[in-house]
Amino acid sequence: MPITNRKLLPPTITADAAHPTWVLARTLRATPDFSDVLLDYCVTMTQPSGAAWPSNKVFVQKLRYLTCYILIGSYARWRRGEGDPPTLAALQRAAVASPRQIASFIKDLRHGNYIVAEQQESDRRHYHLRPTAALINEVARSPLAFLAASERLQPSSPPLHTAISASTERMCDWLGRSVDCYQDGDSLFAPFRTIVQLTERECGYPLMTAVLGTHYATPSGVAAGLPSLTYRALSERFQVSRQHIGNMLKEAEREGWFSVAPGGHLTEISEDLVAEFETWAAGQMAHYRLLAEMVCDCGGAAPGMMLG
Known part of the structure; x- marks a missing residue:
């Protein structure tokens, strides 16, 4: 053909x-x-x-993939000293899904060990989202x-x-x-x-x-x-x-x-x-x-x- x-x-x-x-x-x-x-x-x-968690349900749909993609971008930019910490609130403002969808999705990603919430060194009351190697490799x-x-x-x-x-x-x-x-x-x-x-x-x-x-x-x-x-x-x-x-x-x-x-x-x-x-x-x-x-x-x- x-x-x-x-x-x-x-x-x-x-x-x-x-x-x-x-x-x-x-x-x-x-x-x-x-x-x-x-x-x-x-x-x-x-x-x-090859991932143990059902990654097909997570990454092979546009809105969810873009959310992970944007999070990685925010984290990388912040680590280079060129942006704000990648918090949940910042991701909700930047991503294309609704804030409620983002919050639910991030909860699932944390459960699957694709994301870790870490305290910010500058202010221990606040947390940022860190993509793990598993998330990086899937995206x-x-x-x-x-x-x-x-x-x-x-x-x-x-x-x-x-x-x-x-x-x-x-x-x-x-x-x-x-x-x-x-x-x-x-x-x-x-x-x-x-x-x-x-x-x-x-x-x-x-x-x-x-x-x-x-x-x-x-x-x-x-x-x-x-x-x-x-x-x-x-x-x-x-x-x-x-x-x-x-x-x-x-x-x-x-x-x-x-x-x-x-x-x-x-x-x-x-x-x-x-x-x-x-x-x-x-x-x-x-x-x-x-x-x-x-x-x-x-x-x-x-x-x-x-x-x-």
Whole structure:
């Protein structure tokens, strides 16, 4: 099911075409192995996280993921001496969900040992929220996979993925600088409307990567590691009900994104969805690649950042 119509940038981000991120993104997307690299990315993003706590319920939905992402950014900025302590109240002001939703979600994250509340040294009556290594690693799954993908297309020496993933402190600083870019002006997420809509659903993004991975695997007949697109296989892989999988697949067919026939056969996929995903993915690869180069060049995070 090959698709050859590749517009390198959609009209929604034409104004940012000269930005270094999109200059690099165009180069990466034009690389002959781009589709093969995206297949490997999709396989990675459909794998179980390995976390003991049910992280699928926590991280693979847009509002919850963004809350964790913004918290990491606030913590990293504060540790660099460039912002206020990452308190619950500050997170409630910055995040996109309601204050009550944020408070409930943070309570769950603390229960799962993804966040620790620590007394502030300057005022022992107040507490700030510290993301643990477990939270950093979960939020970094997709960014690290995109960084690895970029290095397959343009190898670096020494490998950036190795340098970033070897240090939780450096990874926190890396993600934190990504949050700064996101909050300064979102050209990496908001313009991609279908991806945004899919990620609003519980496990919508992993489901999309399973479908796209199947699409990329079809020409070569290689699908190792990808789940079958049956209700049963998808619900077991992503730890949601078959009814929820069915509802998402029916919505995708109504919207004209893709169609999965009984037995898990991908019968149709929108050229626009493939083009949007490829542009978005190239932008993610370039974004995290450039930030990794910056963080590794400046030595990463300040000494003493403890994220155990």
